[in-house]
Structure formats: structure tokens, C-alpha cells
Amino acid sequence: MKTNPMKTIFTILILISNLTLFSQVDKVIGDYQSSVRTKKGDLIEWKLTLNENGTFFFQYYSNDKFQVPSEKNIYGKGTWTMENNVISFFSDKQKDIDEKNTLDFTNSKARFITKPTKNKTDQIIITRLQFLKSDIFWMAKTEILKI
Structure with a gap:
């Protein structure tokens, strides 16, 4: 039985591109965190x-001495996908948004x-x-470092 060399090459190229895609996604998976302490000592x-x-799961924490309450935790969760190094986030209003997860x-x-x-x-x-x-207006241009 003869195999078509073009078909074999095409199959190999598809497999290699899929492996590259999966390895990139593997690098993205994990925990990210950033923090800022102001001159006033707020966090x-x-x-x-x-x-x-x-x-995904997200937590925003702030400790501002001049706000009431001074400590604030805001949460969000949902799903994510990745294409060409851009991650898109989605939150299902019925499943992901509740009293705790408001983002x-x-x-x-x-x-x-x-x-x-x-x-x-x-x-x-x-x-x-x-x-x-x-x-979420305060998320635009935010950078979060992988830990």
C-alpha cells in the first residue's frame, strides 16, 4: 500500500502545530499576582x-485607610481561552456571578x-x-506577574 507523501507531511505539520499550541497554553496556566503599596501605606x-x-479565579484586595470599610475584597470567576497569546475571559451570569463573585x-x-x-x-x-x-474599568492596562 502506497502512502501519499504530501498527506504524511501535512499530518506531521498539523501535529507539530498542535503541540506548539498546547505547550504555550501550559506556560500560561498558573498563578499571577501583583501588588502596589502607596506612599500613604495603602495596599x-x-x-x-x-x-x-x-x-479562572480572580481576587482584588485593597486596604485604604481613608475608605469605609478600609479593607475590600472583590472576586470574579469564569472561563478562559487563548489564541495567539491573547487570553479571552468569560463569566456566565447564571453560573459565575453570585453574592461573592461579583466581577x-x-x-x-x-x-x-x-x-x-x-x-x-x-x-x-x-x-x-x-x-x-x-x-471592569480598573482592569484595563493592569499587569499581573506570574508567580
Whole structure:
């Protein structure tokens, strides 16, 4: 039985591209966190977990001495997908939004930034997510570092 060489090459290329895609997604999975302490001593923290099963959990924490209440925790959860290093977030209003998880991440997108494997220089590139857009106004342009 003869095999078509073009068919074999095409199949190999598809398998290689799928492996590359999965390895990139594997790099994204994990915990992200950033925090800022103001000159007044106030603290703001963002924590995000991207799970292997395509779900995420987010926590925003702030401790502002001049607000009542001074401590605030806001949560969100939902699902995520990745295409071309851009992560899209979705929150199902019936399943993901409740009394505790009030943030709706639908329409939020973040770029996954990491040092390319081809970059063999000493350049340090911190692995992070940079939010490009979000209906949550304070999330747009936020960067969260992978820990």
C-alpha cells in the first residue's frame, strides 16, 4: 500500500502545530499576582489563577485607610481561552456571578507576555499578563506577574 507523501507531511505539520499550541497554553496556566503599596501605606493586590480546565479565579484586595470599610475584597470567576497569546475571559451570569463573585470578566482580554524560546540573549522578560481591555474599568492596562 502506497502512502501519499504530501498527506504524511501535512499530518506531521498539523501535529507539530498542535503541540506548539498546547505547550504555550501550559506556560500560561498558573498563578499571577501583583501588588502596589502607596506612599500613604495603602495596599492594592490583584490575584488571578488560570486553571488547566479552562476556568479562572480572580481576587482584588485593597486596604485604604481613608475608605469605609478600609479593607475590600472583590472576586470574579469564569472561563478562559487563548489564541495567539491573547487570553479571552468569560463569566456566565447564571453560573459565575453570585453574592461573592461579583466581577463580570466577559469582554476582558489580556496578552500573555513571556521570553520567546528563540531569544537566547540575557534579556530579562518577566512572564506576565497585560490586560488590553475590560469592561471592569480598573482592569484595563493592569499587569499581573506570574508567580
